[in-house]
Amino acid sequence: MKLAQQQSTLARLICSSCGQPVSIFEPQTFSPCCQQPLTAEYEYPESFTPAALQHRPSTMWRYAEVLPVLDASNIVSLGEGMTPIIYPKRLTEKLGTPDVYIKDESGNPTGSFKARGISVAVSKAKEFGLSGCIVPTAGNAGGAMAAYCAAAGMQAIVVMPTHTPEVFKEECRLYGAKLLLVNGLISDCAKKVAELKQQYPYFDISTMKEPYRLEGKKTMGYEIAEQFNFELPDVILYPTGGGTGLIGMWKAFAEMEAMGWIGPDRPRMIAVQAANCQPIVQRYEGRISSVKEYTGAPSLANGLAVPHPFAEKMIMRVLQESGGFPVAVEDQAMLDAVRMIANTEGMLIAPEGAALYVALEQLLDAGKIDRNEKILLLNTGSGYKYLQNL
Ligand SMILES: *Cc1c(COP(=O)(O)O)cnc(C)c1O
Numbered sequence: 001m002k003l004a005q006q007q008s009t010l011a012r013l014i015c016s017s018c019g020q021p022v023s024i025f026e027p028q029t030f031s032p033c034c035q036q037p038l039t040a041e042y043e044y045p046e047s048f049t050p051a052a053l054q055h056r057p058s059t060m061w062r063y064a065e066v067l068p069v070l071d072a073s074n075i076v077s078l079g080e081g082m083t084p085i086i087y088p089k090r091l092t093e094k095l096g097t098p099d100v101y102i103k104d105e106s107g108n109p110t111g112s113f114k115a116r117g118i119s120v121a122v123s124k125a126k127e128f129g130l131s132g133c134i135v136p137t138a139g140n141a142g143g144a145m146a147a148y149c150a151a152a153g154m155q156a157i158v159v160m161p162t163h164t165p166e167v168f169k170e171e172c173r174l175y176g177a178k179l180l181l182v183n184g185l186i187s188d189c190a191k192k193v194a195e196l197k198q199q200y201p202y203f204d205i206s207t208m209k210e211p212y213r214l215e216g217k218k219t220m221g222y223e224i225a226e227q228f229n230f231e232l233p234d235v236i237l238y239p240t241g242g243g244t245g246l247i248g249m250w251k252a253f254a255e256m257e258a259m260g261w262i263g264p265d266r267p268r269m270i271a272v273q274a275a276n277c278q279p280i281v282q283r284y285e286g287r288i289s290s291v292k293e294y295t296g297a298p299s300l301a302n303g304l305a306v307p308h309p310f311a312e313k314m315i316m317r318v319l320q321e322s323g324g325f326p327v328a329v330e331d332q333a334m335l336d337a338v339r340m341i342a343n344t345e346g347m348l349i350a351p352e353g354a355a356l357y358v359a360l361e362q363l364l365d366a367g368k369i370d371r372n373e374k375i376l377l378l379n380t381g382s383g384y385k386y387l388q389n390l
Helices: 060-066 089-095 114-127 140-152 166-174 186-196 212-227 244-258 279-284 312-322 331-345 351-365 383-389
Strands: 010-015 038-042 100-104 132-136 155-161 178-182 235-239 268-274 325-329 375-379
Touching: 038 212, 060 212, 089 100, 089 331, 089 351, 100 212, 114 132, 114 140, 114 212, 132 140, 132 186, 140 155, 140 166, 155 166, 155 186, 166 178, 166 383, 178 186, 212 244, 235 244, 235 351, 244 268, 244 312, 268 279, 268 312, 268 351, 279 312, 279 325, 325 351, 331 351, 331 383, 351 375, 351 383
Parallel strands: 100 375, 132 155, 155 178, 235 268, 235 375, 268 325
Antiparallel strands: 010 038
């Protein structure tokens, strides 16, 4: 089976800050002009319409026209995307809100939504003829990269905090990656990656420091639109670490509006962080002027333990443009919510996803979200990988 019949229409990569273009035909990291993330732009073809999607494969590669892999033979896919949107009936009764939904990303390859971004980034590394990929990770990105590199026949180096639960390490080893452990958080792993890059000619796929993982994660935005029949929710809660999913969904909404698939209405985007590591909350509240000043601690939700998100400016922009805001949730409350959701709804979700439920409860009580709004929670990963910590 061909992974995608349609041709990518990638036209440009530009600096997200000043708009200066860089070549799409060689590996790129961040913009040389402003040291900011690069963003991909497409020449939307007229044939790319909601109706055209109907008979396409049930993976995120159904949106191939707006994904950056130029030659479909380079696509490295394990069946990521087109995850279900679930109506958690018993939770809605508990909350007294009729219109809450969970997009459940736990069924993705390697058990998290990281598969989306990594599938695209590894495909691009293959397209550029690179022999391997390297990444600093809090856990899930490393496992996903190891798996996709195995599928691509490429080398993988994963750098992870020593305190990460064993399962995240073991999956990297099983997928044949070289695993390095560093005392500290993902920001300390990033320093190690910067050193190692000098020795290995590998593609550095650090979060938002290359433009392709964002493209993979934006497919969540396309799916949300398609699955809700192009009527977006009023509010989306998203567990924000590096912010790729938040920025990605926002980009997808803009692309779909440009193609006439949706109107100008947008959800309020709410970034949920861990109380232990909440740089965006602190930045939003004006307590720091840049996340670089922030010192974070580990969290049970290791995907949220990102003290210095590189795409800080883009995250802030999405919150402002959407009328949303960030909130922080305690580890203990996440843990309680994981258990409650498991025995109420039969879903064993990641603590990152459970954090959204805690935030939703608080925001409903505070009147910041109305009980009649259409609310979507993004459960980004599987709780099964966290059993050791639960
Ligand atoms: C990485 C991760 C996050 C955070 O995603 P970003 O795109 O970096 O904001 C949230 N949840 C889980 C389970 C993750 O693995």
